[in-house]
Amino acid sequence: MRRVPGEIMQRKAVVPRPAELRRENLHHILAQDIGARILKGEFAPGSLLPREAEWGRSYGVSRTAVREAIKMLMAKGLIVSRPKIGSRVQPRSSWNLLDRDVLAWYCAATDYWHFLASVQQVRRILEPEAAALAASNHNPDQLSAIEAAFDDMRMAESLGLWNAADVRFHLAILAAAGNELLVPLGFVIESALSNMFDYTGSHNEDMRSALALHEDILRAIRQGRPASARVAARRLLSDTDRVIGVGDPNQDGTTRSRSTSSKSKGGRRHAG
Amino acid sequence: MRRVPGEIMQRKAVVPRPAELRRENLHHILAQDIGARILKGEFAPGSLLPREAEWGRSYGVSRTAVREAIKMLMAKGLIVSRPKIGSRVQPRSSWNLLDRDVLAWYCAATDYWHFLASVQQVRRILEPEAAALAASNHNPDQLSAIEAAFDDMRMAESLGLWNAADVRFHLAILAAAGNELLVPLGFVIESALSNMFDYTGSHNEDMRSALALHEDILRAIRQGRPASARVAARRLLSDTDRVIGVGDPNQDGTTRSRSTSSKSKGGRRHAG
DNA sequence: ATCTCCAATTTTGTCATACAAAAGATGGAT
DNA sequence: ATCCATCTTTTGTATGACAAAATTGGAGAT
Numbered sequence: 001m002r003r004v005p006g007e008i009m010q011r012k013a014v015v016p017r018p019a020e021l022r023r024e025n026l027h028h029i030l031a032q033d034i035g036a037r038i039l040k041g042e043f044a045p046g047s048l049l050p051r052e053a054e055w056g057r058s059y060g061v062s063r064t065a066v067r068e069a070i071k072m073l074m075a076k077g078l079i080v081s082r083p084k085i086g087s088r089v090q091p092r093s094s095w096n097l098l099d100r101d102v103l104a105w106y107c108a109a110t111d112y113w114h115f116l117a118s119v120q121q122v123r124r125i126l127e128p129e130a131a132a133l134a135a136s137n138h139n140p141d142q143l144s145a146i147e148a149a150f151d152d153m154r155m156a157e158s159l160g161l162w163n164a165a166d167v168r169f170h171l172a173i174l175a176a177a178g179n180e181l182l183v184p185l186g187f188v189i190e191s192a193l194s195n196m197f198d199y200t201g202s203h204n205e206d207m208r209s210a211l212a213l214h215e216d217i218l219r220a221i222r223q224g225r226p227a228s229a230r231v232a233a234r235r236l237l238s239d240t241d242r243v244i245g246v247g248d249p250n251q252d253g254t255t256r257s258r259s260t261s262s263k264s265k266g267g268r269r270h271a272g
Numbered sequence: 273m274r275r276v277p278g279e280i281m282q283r284k285a286v287v288p289r290p291a292e293l294r295r296e297n298l299h300h301i302l303a304q305d306i307g308a309r310i311l312k313g314e315f316a317p318g319s320l321l322p323r324e325a326e327w328g329r330s331y332g333v334s335r336t337a338v339r340e341a342i343k344m345l346m347a348k349g350l351i352v353s354r355p356k357i358g359s360r361v362q363p364r365s366s367w368n369l370l371d372r373d374v375l376a377w378y379c380a381a382t383d384y385w386h387f388l389a390s391v392q393q394v395r396r397i398l399e400p401e402a403a404a405l406a407a408s409n410h411n412p413d414q415l416s417a418i419e420a421a422f423d424d425m426r427m428a429e430s431l432g433l434w435n436a437a438d439v440r441f442h443l444a445i446l447a448a449a450g451n452e453l454l455v456p457l458g459f460v461i462e463s464a465l466s467n468m469f470d471y472t473g474s475h476n477e478d479m480r481s482a483l484a485l486h487e488d489i490l491r492a493i494r495q496g497r498p499a500s501a502r503v504a505a506r507r508l509l510s511d512t513d514r515v516i517g518v519g520d521p522n523q524d525g526t527t528r529s530r531s532t533s534s535k536s537k538g539g540r541r542h543a544g
Numbered sequence: 545a546t547c548t549c550c551a552a553t554t555t556t557g558t559c560a561t562a563c564a565a566a567a568g569a570t571g572g573a574t
Numbered sequence: 575a576t577c578c579a580t581c582t583t584t585t586g587t588a589t590g591a592c593a594a595a596a597t598t599g600g601a602g603a604t
Binding site: 297298299334340354357 | 586588589593596597
């Protein structure tokens with residue numbers, strides 16, 4: 001009779017496995033868990049992970065499953081393994097932070113507001129130019145996709161639907177920009193955003209003004225006016241910044257400290 | 273006596289393995305090869321890959337190694353596997369194109385000039401703003417890194433050294449911008465660039481003017497003048513565009529077709 | 545003839561074990 | 575003390591077995 005060592009998994013020989021307890025693959029679960037623990041800082045960059053057999057014991061799974069999980073984390077740049085040495089956590093610079101999973105783990109591990117500010121900063125850099133490009137380069141299908149997303153926002157009955165359509169709207173603009181690198185980048189950004197949509201889109205008047213701002217972008221893109229699209233996108237982002245309280249440091253050239261002392265973590269969850 | 277089926281690998285039982293023939297791990301090699309073949313279009317999105325045992329036979333390796341390779345490709349969003357179904361190539365939209373490996377495979381598989389144009393377009397969006405942010409937010413260490421890279425460019429004896437220092441210069445600016453998302457993004461961009469540095473940096477007068485343009489950015493950052501940094505970065509990128517012949521469509525709001533009919537693939541390799 | 549449901553089949557998922565290879569650790573010879 | 579071979583530990587690979595999932599086909603009922 002094998003004891004399950006206080007962890008999530010059971011060995012197959014002991015019990016036929018509840019089956020509804022776990023829907024996903026074992027190696028996937030392991031990768032999720034170990035990856036999240038690395039991002040959480042439980043294993044610092046440069047440090048050694050427990051050896052494979054050790055993981056297997058502590059999770060109550062075979063070394064095979066552990067190895068496949070570790071291969072996934074290697075593929076994401078989190079760790080490297082070498083015989084006799086073990087698996088070592090890579091320096092943060094080689095982590096593939098732009099990977100969906102890694103970003104989700106990071107997002108869960110870091111200060112929420114701080115991360116949101118970073119995302120918004122990248123959006124302020126990317127999206128106005130993407131909107132301008134979309135105004136110049138879009139094809140009919142891409143325009144239809146933007147319009148459809150906008151319609152869904154307009155019709156949205158619930159906050160969840162509105163947010164989903166919102167994400168689709170911005171992704172459609174990225175896609176219409178016609179740059180193959182912008183699309184995956186947008187995926188990362190917007191998926192990070194949807195992780196934290198309990199922040200934004202709370203008040204009705206916010207949604208009403210947001211809708212008008214979205215419509216400005218759509219109109220400029222439809223009319224093929226890149227400069228207007230860029231300006232409209234900037235306006236929308238500023239509005240979003242205002243709603244979620246990120247602030248918009250250093251928008252044009254004036255020197256500003258943008259000190260990190262204003263982090264004010266914690267207390268501003270669910271700002272609505 | 274087992275026959276090796278015309279592929280790169282040999283079974284361990286047959287021969288002790290030449291050892292200098294292969295330096296890397298088996299699963300890593302497999303992942304590289306299969307991944308590259310997927311990106312090359314040999315297996316279209318939505319189609320089924322050969323089953324694991326099949327891969328094992330054709331490469332002459334065990335199913336274990338194949339599975340670990342497949343797990344890596346799953347981690348990069350290229351494929352999904354399900355029992356009885358097999359491994360199916362995911363739609364391109366879920367490929368993690370911002371992964372180092374995936375980008376390298378893509379870069380090798382796609383039209384070189386077209387891809388370079390995409391990279392430059394993203395650089396034109398990102399780097400001027402990053403330079404502006406760096407001018408506002410840099411700390412002394414980050415500034416030192418930029419200066420060190422610049423010095424290395426100035427002193428560079430060979431084209432290879434110059435290019436390496438060039439990449440480090442731009443990465444240091446991204447890092448100095450103080451946005452945790454810009455750094456990995458820059459890694460991707462610049463590593464893609466270094467893949468194709470047989471293009472740029474060919475003529476001496478190009479390097480001389482490029483050095484001056486780099487110095488303008490450095491000076492603006494050192495003096496904490498974001499607007500100047502942004503303008504200087506734009507100038508440098510325009511210069512790069514000119515050298516590699518990418519062109520700079522639609523820089524400000526004027527409508528332009530930017531038709532893809534000007535692709536002119538092929539003949540412009542090694543533009544120096 | 546069509547529909548439903550059960551069984552067979554096929555492929556991935558997991559386990560267990562064995563051994564190879566790499567590279568640090570150890571200890572003895574010089 | 576230095577250098578060498580040897581030992582030891584950990585990952586890497588192979589193999590074989592079985593479990594689980596999901597398609598497929600067929601048997602039976604209506």
